[in-house]
Amino acid sequence: MENTVTLTIDGESVTVAQGTTLRAACEEVQHPVPTLCWHENLTAANACRACVVEVKGSRTLVASCSRIAEAGMEVQTASERVLNSRKVVAELLLSTSDASIAPDLQSLAAISSADAERFSGGNTWAQPVREDNNLYVRDLAKCILCYRCVEACGDDAQNTFAIAVAGRGFNAHIDAGFGRDLPESDCVYCGNCVAVCPTGALIGKREFDLRARGEWDEDKITTTPTVCSFCGVGCELDLHVMDNQIIKVTSPLDHPVTHGMLCVKGRFGYEFAQSEEPV
Amino acid sequence: MNEVRRLLPGKQTSSSPISKERLVERGFDRALDYALALEPEEIISTVTKSGIKGRGGAAFPTGVKWSSVSKAEGSVKYVVMNADESELGTFKDRVLLEEDPLGALVGLVIGAHAVGAKKAYCYIRGEYREVEQTLARAIETLRHGGWVGPHGVEIEIRRGAGAYIAGEETALFNSIEGKRPEPRVKPPFPTTKGLWASPTLIQNVETLANVAILFAHDLHWFTAYGTQDTVGTKLVGLSGHIRRPGVYEVPFGTPMQEILDAPELGGTVSGSGRLGAVLLGGAAGTFLTPQEVKNTVLDYPSLGAIGASIGSGAIMVFDDTVNLEWVVTKLARFFAEESCGQCVPCRIGTKRILEMMETGELWTRTSDLRALGQAMKDASICGLGQTAPVALLSILERPELRHHA
Numbered sequence: 001m002e003n004t005v006t007l008t009i010d011g012e013s014v015t016v017a018q019g020t021t022l023r024a025a026c027e028e029v030q031h032p033v034p035t036l037c038w039h040e041n042l043t044a045a046n047a048c049r050a051c052v053v054e055v056k057g058s059r060t061l062v063a064s065c066s067r068i069a070e071a072g073m074e075v076q077t078a079s080e081r082v083l084n085s086r087k088v089v090a091e092l093l094l095s096t097s098d099a100s101i102a103p104d105l106q107s108l109a110a111i112s113s114a115d116a117e118r119f120s121g122g123n124t125w126a127q128p129v130r131e132d133n134n135l136y137v138r139d140l141a142k143c144i145l146c147y148r149c150v151e152a153c154g155d156d157a158q159n160t161f162a163i164a165v166a167g168r169g170f171n172a173h174i175d176a177g178f179g180r181d182l183p184e185s186d187c188v189y190c191g192n193c194v195a196v197c198p199t200g201a202l203i204g205k206r207e208f209d210l211r212a213r214g215e216w217d218e219d220k221i222t223t224t225p226t227v228c229s230f231c232g233v234g235c236e237l238d239l240h241v242m243d244n245q246i247i248k249v250t251s252p253l254d255h256p257v258t259h260g261m262l263c264v265k266g267r268f269g270y271e272f273a274q275s276e277e278p279v
Numbered sequence: 280m281n282e283v284r285r286l287l288p289g290k291q292t293s294s295s296p297i298s299k300e301r302l303v304e305r306g307f308d309r310a311l312d313y314a315l316a317l318e319p320e321e322i323i324s325t326v327t328k329s330g331i332k333g334r335g336g337a338a339f340p341t342g343v344k345w346s347s348v349s350k351a352e353g354s355v356k357y358v359v360m361n362a363d364e365s366e367l368g369t370f371k372d373r374v375l376l377e378e379d380p381l382g383a384l385v386g387l388v389i390g391a392h393a394v395g396a397k398k399a400y401c402y403i404r405g406e407y408r409e410v411e412q413t414l415a416r417a418i419e420t421l422r423h424g425g426w427v428g429p430h431g432v433e434i435e436i437r438r439g440a441g442a443y444i445a446g447e448e449t450a451l452f453n454s455i456e457g458k459r460p461e462p463r464v465k466p467p468f469p470t471t472k473g474l475w476a477s478p479t480l481i482q483n484v485e486t487l488a489n490v491a492i493l494f495a496h497d498l499h500w501f502t503a504y505g506t507q508d509t510v511g512t513k514l515v516g517l518s519g520h521i522r523r524p525g526v527y528e529v530p531f532g533t534p535m536q537e538i539l540d541a542p543e544l545g546g547t548v549s550g551s552g553r554l555g556a557v558l559l560g561g562a563a564g565t566f567l568t569p570q571e572v573k574n575t576v577l578d579y580p581s582l583g584a585i586g587a588s589i590g591s592g593a594i595m596v597f598d599d600t601v602n603l604e605w606v607v608t609k610l611a612r613f614f615a616e617e618s619c620g621q622c623v624p625c626r627i628g629t630k631r632i633l634e635m636m637e638t639g640e641l642w643t644r645t646s647d648l649r650a651l652g653q654a655m656k657d658a659s660i661c662g663l664g665q666t667a668p669v670a671l672l673s674i675l676e677r678p679e680l681r682h683h684a
Binding site: 046052063088092119 | 653
């Protein structure tokens with residue numbers, strides 16, 4: 001067939017559509033590779049290297065999130081080199097960042113049998129939380145520099161370009177320009193960066209406060225789908241409700257209108273729904 | 280007689296390096312007239328037959344690269360001279376551009392013709408301000424000759440701003456495009472999607488100079504030096520404990536020991552006079568023991584057999600009083616400083632290696648260092664992260680280097 005390619009993954013032959021990434025192909029044969037920075041609605045950043053696989057003939061391992069499957073490729077998802085890199089990536093991140101509310105990183109650590117202590121004891125990313133507005137908080141001690149927020153703020157969704165990576169090496173960090181507070185930056189508070197953040201480094205103010213008080217309880221949270229009432233676009237919203245209070249708003253990643261992205265009103269303008277004041 | 284002068288102008292060369300007379304004296308006018316009258320395929324075929332390999336460090340066959348760019352789809356193509364020389368102990372491109380800037384530029388013009396590019400960039404290291412001015416004047420000389428300009432190829436100089444990583448080819452493209460110099464993931468390779476997402480031919484200064492002397496002469500002349508595997512000569516930069524530090528041009532296949540000892544080359548080890556180790560290829564290179572130096576020649580197969588590579592041609596010499604752990608710590612600091620921070624293995628790995636070196640753990644945490652080094656080699660995005668642990672790992676492989684000093 002012209003529009004497909006056949007390759008081998010862990011010895012198993014698989015035929016996928018042309019243009020399929022190795023990550024997706026691995027998923028298809030149920031040999032999933034772990035990912036951290038990859039996000040289904042964003043351009044692959046290739047930054048975390050958790051998803052590397054071994055391709056026969058390639059000097060280095062390749063990032064499966066962005067490498068396109070080619071006919072005849074022989075891919076290994078669990079070779080010794082792959083397992084070593086995966087484990088070291090997890091260990092390096094654990095030695096640096098606070099993974100307490102980062103489920104993907106926790107699961108990478110678990111499946112790779114990472115030893116959180118192996119590379120710890122050196123410099124970390126511990127730093128004060130930045131609470132400079134009423135909508136979301138930057139707790140960058142949790143950041144793993146996955147670039148998702150930068151891409152969501154840039155041409156993958158919002159096209160605002162309020163944040164970028166600044167500094168280099170271990171000092172590379174997400175910055176709103178010259179270290180500014182968000183109200184002084186170009187941020188429009190759409191919160192799409194918050195929606196894609198995998199570690200809670202960017203987190204809604206409401207959620208941050210509830211967690212700080214120990215009141216955030218996943219078991220008590222229900223979600224209610226609805227459609228945003230602010231304008232006529234028709235964005236689907238998932239209202240996350242705890243104790244009869246809206247505590248967070250997201251949109252389904254597979255929704256054809258939003259792809260998970262919202263504007264400031266849909267994301268954060270939910271207080272009115274529970275106001276007792278007459279309109 | 281080990282020293283050759285082909286890439287570097289002969290000592291009797293009298294004309295100014297940027298003059299029209301120099302073009303004639305070096306045969307570059309002839310090279311241009313000859314090459315530009317050829318069909319692009321004929322140029323590429325000659326370059327392929329010459330066996331020139333890239334001199335920036337990766338030793339990729341130049342003809343293959345030119346052919347890929349030439350065949351790549353796209354109406355707009357670019358050629359780029361990579362003069363962002365930043366590898367530790369490497370200063371050959373500076374000397375080459377100071378002494379004979381027209382050579383590399385002629386190679387660039389021929390490359391542009393071969394791949395069908397109308398626009399070329401010279402990306403030069405920011406600190407090389409004087410070299411940049413020389414280069415600019417040399418471009419003017421070619422402009423007066425009609426080779427550069429609207430009817431030939433336009434050449435623009437871009438200056439780096441001090442980041443080692445900007446010498447990585449795809450980071451260099453981002454830098455020219457005005458972006459943060461972070462390397463891009465490959466594939467797509469520059470040959471199909473390089474500068475401004477167009478097919479791009481990017482070559483090191485020395486590679487382009489090789490092209491110029493090839494066309495100034497002929498294949499027979501060009502292949503007179505070198506080995507079966509690697510034709511031609513190589514510029515090496517000798518530094519450290521050596522009596523005659525500097526840039527020398529030697530044929531491939533020259534014994535490493537001769538490079539250090541020959542009176543017209545290194546002129547023997549200085550300091551204590553006893554060789555301790557050689558760091559070959561710069562910060563991203565490999566430590567060689569005195570025994571290995573004795574047994575190898577400057578060629579890829581010979582060095583490859585002991586896990587080493589010529590890299591950029593940097594040869595740093597250490598006498599037997601130098602504490603190599605201190606050297607490795609300095610190298611670790613360099614990489615931690617120069618990592619762009621994009622990928623995890625390099626961003627955090629270079630930092631952890633530095634911390635371990637500073638606390639003197641080189642020989643006590645070898646298995647952790649090996650695991651970390653392997654992950655960096657395997658999983659980093661670009662050559663910086665992939666080679667950052669190489670010198671360190673090479674010393675772990677050579678325990679005999681542990682005890683001196």
